[in-house]
Amino acid sequence: xxxxxxxxxxxxxxxIVAEDNRTGKWGGRxxxxxxxxxxxxxxxxxxxxICLNFGIAQENPGGVCHLRFDDTNPCKEEDExxxxxxxNVRWLGFDWGKHLYYASxxxxxxxxxxxxxxxxxxxxxxxxxxxxxxxxxxxxxxxGRESPYRNRPVEESLDxxxxxxxxxxxxxxxxxxxxxxxxxxxxxxxxxxxxxxLKVAHHRTGNxxxxxxxxxxxxxxxxxxxxxxxxxxxxEFEDHRPLxxxxxxxxxxxxxxxxxxARLNLSYTILSKRKLIDLVEGNYVSGWDDPRxxxxxxxxxxxxxxxxxxxxxxxxxxxxxxxxxxxxLLEHHVREDLNxxxxxxxxxxxxxxxxxxxxxxxxxxxxxxxNNPEDPAAGTRNIPFSRVxxxxxxxxxxxxxxxxxxxxxxxxxxxxxxxxxxxxEVIRDEQSGALTGLRCxxxxxxxxxxxxxxxxxxxxxxxxxxxxxxxxxxxxxxxxFSRENPNEVEEGGNWTDNLNPDSLKVLPACRVEPSLAxxxxxxxxxxxxxxxxxxDPDSRSGRxxxxxxxxxxxxxxxxxxxxxxxxxxx
RNA sequence: UGCCCGAUGGUGUAACUGGCAACACGUCUGACUCUGGAUCAGAAGAGUCCAGGUUCGAGUCCUGGUCGGGCAGCCA
Numbered sequence: 305x306x307x308x309x310x311x312x313x314x315x316x317x318x319x320i321v322a323e324d325n326r327t328g329k330w331g332g333r334x335x336x337x338x339x340x341x342x343x344x345x346x347x348x349x350x351x352x353x354i355c356l357n358f359g360i361a362q363e364n365p366g367g368v369c370h371l372r373f374d375d376t377n378p379c380k381e382e383d384e385x386x387x388x389x390x391x392n393v394r395w396l397g398f399d400w401g402k403h404l405y406y407a408s409x410x411x412x413x414x415x416x417x418x419x420x421x422x423x424x425x426x427x428x429x430x431x432x433x434x435x436x437x438x439x440x441x442x443x444x445x446x447x448g449r450e451s452p453y454r455n456r457p458v459e460e461s462l463d464x465x466x467x468x469x470x471x472x473x474x475x476x477x478x479x480x481x482x483x484x485x486x487x488x489x490x491x492x493x494x495x496x497x498x499x500x501x502l503k504v505a506h507h508r509t510g511n512x513x514x515x516x517x518x519x520x521x522x523x524x525x526x527x528x529x530x531x532x533x534x535x536x537x538x539x540e541f542e543d544h545r546p547l548x549x550x551x552x553x554x555x556x557x558x559x560x561x562x563x564x565x566a567r568l569n570l571s572y573t574i575l576s577k578r579k580l581i582d583l584v585e586g587n588y589v590s591g592w593d594d595p596r597x598x599x600x601x602x603x604x605x606x607x608x609x610x611x612x613x614x615x616x617x618x619x620x621x622x623x624x625x626x627x628x629x630x631x632x633l634l635e636h637h638v639r640e641d642l643n644x645x646x647x648x649x650x651x652x653x654x655x656x657x658x659x660x661x662x663x664x665x666x667x668x669x670x671x672x673x674x675n676n677p678e679d680p681a682a683g684t685r686n687i688p689f690s691r692v693x694x695x696x697x698x699x700x701x702x703x704x705x706x707x708x709x710x711x712x713x714x715x716x717x718x719x720x721x722x723x724x725x726x727x728x729e730v731i732r733d734e735q736s737g738a739l740t741g742l743r744c745x746x747x748x749x750x751x752x753x754x755x756x757x758x759x760x761x762x763x764x765x766x767x768x769x770x771x772x773x774x775x776x777x778x779x780x781x782x783x784x785f786s787r788e789n790p791n792e793v794e795e796g797g798n799w800t801d802n803l804n805p806d807s808l809k810v811l812p813a814c815r816v817e818p819s820l821a822x823x824x825x826x827x828x829x830x831x832x833x834x835x836x837x838x839x840d841p842d843s844r845s846g847r848x849x850x851x852x853x854x855x856x857x858x859x860x861x862x863x864x865x866x867x868x869x870x871x872x873x874x
Numbered sequence: 875u876g877c878c879c880g881a882u883g884g885u886g887u888a889a890c891u892g893g894c895a896a897c898a899c900g901u902c903u904g905a906c907u908c909u910g911g912a913u914c915a916g917a918a919g920a921g922u923c924c925a926g927g928u929u930c931g932a933g934u935c936c937u938g939g940u941c942g943g944g945c946a947g948c949c950a
Contacts, residue, residue, distance in 0.1 A: 313888050313897090341950050377949060434948055443946055445876045479948055489877040491946055500948035519950050543878055543945050564879085566943095571885085577950090619898065621887040623880090626943055630885050633899050643912060678912070709910080718908055753908045764908045833909045859910045 315622035317563055321360055321534055330533040334367035336360050337532050338393070338400075339407075339523070341374045342385035342507070345592040345599045346392045348613070348634070349568040349575040355617035356565070357536055358398040370530055371400035375408045376522045378506035386507070388592070392600040397610045403530075407522050408508045410529055414517050415469065417525060417555050418480055418498055422461045426554050427498060428454055429464040430481045437479070440486070441494050447487035448494045454483060468501055471514045475501045480515075484550065492547045496520055524548040524562075525555070532560040538567040539624065568620070569628045572783035572804075573598045574790050579799065588803060589784075595840075595851045596784045596807050606781065607828050607838025607853030612641040628789060638854050642828060642836045647675045647682060650720065650766040651816035651831040651850075653778055655694035657741035657770065660725060663691045668769070671752065673721040687817050689722050692770040694815050696833075699765040700742060702730060707863060709762040711742070717763040720832060724750040724761055766832045773815035776848040778837070780809040820848060828853065 314322065324330055336357040340350065361369035371393060375381050393400070421427035430453045432440065442448030465480055467473065480499040488494055498521040503514045527535045535548075542564045552559040568575060574583075575598060583589050583597070592599050595606035603613065616637040620629055650673075668690045676682035700711040711717045716726040729743035749756050753764075784790075786804040793799055820829070825841040835855040842849045 315887085339950095343950080374950065380949075437948075438946075441946060443876085447876095448946090476948065481948095491877080494946085497948050502948080516948095518948075523950085539879070540944060541950090545878095566880085619886080623887070625880050625886095627886060630899070633886075636899060639911090648909080648911095674908095677909085707910095720908060722908095761908085763910085766909075830909085830911085833911070835911095856909075856911050861910090863910080 315565075316624070317356065317534070317536060317565060317622055318360060318363070320561075320563060321364065324533070325364065332366070333531070333533055334361060334364040335370070335531055335533045336367070336536060337370040337372050337405075337527065337530065339372045339374045339526075339537075340389050341377070341380075342382065342389060343377070343380040344385060344577045344581055345388050345601055347575055347577075347580065347597075347599045348570060348573075348603065349598075350392075351396060351600060351613050352568045352617050352620070352622075353536070353538070354393060354396055354398060355614055356622055358393075358400075359618075360534070360536075368403055369398070369400060370403040370405055370532070372405040372407065372526060372530070374519070374523065374526075375406055375506070375508065376517050376519060378502060378504045378516060381507050383507050388601065392604075395604060395610055396600065396613065405526070405530060406508060407517075407526050408506060410522070410526055411509060411513055411517070413529065414522060414525060415515075417557075418465065418517070418521070419462065421482065421498075421554060422458060422465060422480075424554065425458060425483065427461070427480055427482050428456055429461045429468065429478055430454070430495075431478050433476060437497070441491065442486070444491070450486050451481070451495065454495070465499075468499070468515050469513070471503070473501055475503050477501065482521075482547075482551075490543055490546055492520070492544055493550075496547060520544055520547050521551060524552050524560070525557070527560040527562075528552055528555075528558045531558060535560045535562045537562060537564055539564045539626075540567075564624070565622045566624050566626055569626070569789075570598065570634065571628055571631045571788045572785050572790070573631060574785065574799070582800075583784075586800070588800065595779070596781050598784075605838070605840065606851055607642075607836060608638050609641050609645075609828075612638045615641065631783065635854050639836070639857070642830065642853065644678050645676075646828050646830040646836055648673075648677070648832050649817055649820060649829045650687065650768055651776070651778070651814060651820070651829075651834065651837070652694045652696050652766065652768050652773075653780075653811050653814045653831075653834060654697040655768075655813070655815050656697040656700060656739070658693045658695050658725070658767070659741065659743050660691050660693065660746045661728065661743050662745045665691055667691070668772070671721050685819055687721065687819070688769045688772040689719075690769045690771055693719070693767045694770055694773065695719075695742075695765055695767045697739075699763075700727070700739075702739070705867065710765055711744075711763070716761055717765055718750070718753050718761045719746075719767045720764050721753055722751075722767065723747060723753070724755060766834075768815045768817050770815070772818045774818055774821050774848060776814045776816045776820070776850055778811040778814045778850045778852065779840070780811065780852045782807050782809075814850075816848065816850075823848065830856075 338357045358369040361367035430451045440449045479497045481495045484493045486494045499515045502516050545562045548562050593601035593605045616634050668688050670686035672684050673687050704712045711727050723746040725744040725746045727744050731741040733740050784807050785802045787802040790802040823839045825839050828838045836853040837850040840849040840851050
């Protein structure tokens with residue numbers, strides 16, 4: 305049972321590791337690995353795996369976690385991706401130490417092992433083409449047929465395989481296959497391809513090879529070479545485990561244990577590498593680090609912290625059942641972390657001009673504001689106040705509903721850290737009638753936000769002094785998809801139909817307090833009452849650009865929604 | 875019409891070798907508050923996919939179903 309406030313109990317993977325430690329199965333060693341293919345950017349689903357693998361290594365004395373690039377398919381893999389992956393893993397707070405590996409480092413050994421299997425009569429060179437191999441494989445319900453090349457003499461396969469390596473044959477003309485069982489109910493056993501000819505330069509080995517091992521023939525052996533104890537992967541490899549085991553047994557080499565867990569699914573989010581590539585290449589987003597992307601780079605740019613992502617990964621647990629995790633849980637952890645560490649600041653996203661008619665024209669005074677109520681050590685700062693201010697447009701309503709306790713004609717509110725003001729006059733554009741500003745009076749007795757007469761003011765709103773405010777662009781983000789499960793598509797539709805047209809809203813003319821002028825890209829702030837924001841690298845001097853990381857919890861929005869919902873249902 | 879895996883409040887995850895289901899998110903109340911934030915206090919919400927069986931006792935074990943997911947790349 306869980307105790308109140310405690311972390312979830314150990315998941316089934318950790319339970320296996322603990323049991324193995326108890327029985328001494330691996331002599332007390334714990335070696336895991338995170339094995340990305342460098343063909344795309346890491347996303348939150350990978351973060352789950354990273355936290356699991358590196359986490360288990362950290363939790364066990366002497367445990368280590370390797371970072372190994374599974375680079376067996378040169379057609380899709382690039383250095384750009386390996387660099388981004390390394391950076392992302394580091395940013396998440398994990399360290400592989402000296403244990404950085406590449407499957408491509410093992411190509412020669414893998415080749416030798418392939419030769420060994422041929423010699424044992426457990427592999428053969430097959431001259432069938434791709435279509436024929438598919439045909440011969442059979443179907444889910446029918447057994448396959450044996451390749452006519454299956455019983456070719458060992459010497460002949462050996463010679464052919466050597467010549468495949470030497471580049472004597474065309475791409476696709478031959479493959480090396482394991483010789484297992486064409487009638488196996490597990491399709492992975494129907495003489496799986498071990499090597500294919502690919503006359504493509506590899507990002508690390510260049511043109512040294514023109515044959516490349518398949519995942520199944522590389523992964524287990526790589527684990528074996530590295531003396532991995534627990535090879536943790538996702539559920540879709542469950543059917544591959546018998547083959548993983550088969551190769552290691554046939555080769556008679558060190559044999560790690562493969563354990564599979566369910567991959568992460570997040571509501572309103574897509575986590576298929578393929579589809580993420582489509583989003584980038586189709587220009588649906590600005591790039592891999594678009595703040596709406598579920599990539600580590602995107603979340604980082606958005607303002608998420610590694611601590612928040614790790615806390616999220618710990619909270620969701622690890623199991624074998626398919627699930628769809630509510631993105632609200634991720635956002636909860638982001639808020640929880642940011643609340644403690646973000647300096648508070650005032651920024652007006654949709655400015656409405658306010659003139660304090662009884663405040664002197666040329667005076668500017670400095671008012672003291674608390675930087676972070678959650679952290680007294682963060683200290684205070686001064687913010688300028690003067691006759692002309694901006695407040696948030698929706699902090700004023702001409703005809704407010706019940707429960708609205710901000711500014712309205714004749715009503716008094718508190719300007720945070722400043723004075724009480726009362727709305728005296730509404731100014732409109734003569735042509736359009738649009739609201740262009742307010743005239744208010746202030747009560748000089750309320751400097752700093754308190755009143756000597758103890759009069760209660762329910763509403764407190766944020767503001768900036770017009771003359772000193774800094775102009776900024778603010779980018780508001782919403783879920784990239786408007787459907788909880790973006791993979792659910794109407795008949796004849798496409799998953800991109802589920803893209804949320806309002807996932808990005810750019811506000812070009814926001815005003816923020818002057819203390820923000822010197823902020824550095826990546827710096828995070830709470831704009832009081834609005835949310836958490838992070839300075840985007842697109843900022844230039846004199847042109848600040850902020851990304852909204854996540855809103856604050858908004859009770860008022862909830863009340864509004866309820867009221868509207870109530871009206872609709874009537 | 876094959877093989878593998880899974881099924882616990884709205885969501886996710888727990889419940890040591892069987893002892894009348896817990897934690898977190900979300901939801902709802904209330905308190906407090908110079909952020910309708912944070913914090914604090916409290917509430918509702920599942921009888922564990924179904925049917926049998928074993929047992930004094932089953933979410934945990936057995937049998938048979940149902941539903942969901944994965945697998946027919948020279949991708950990983």
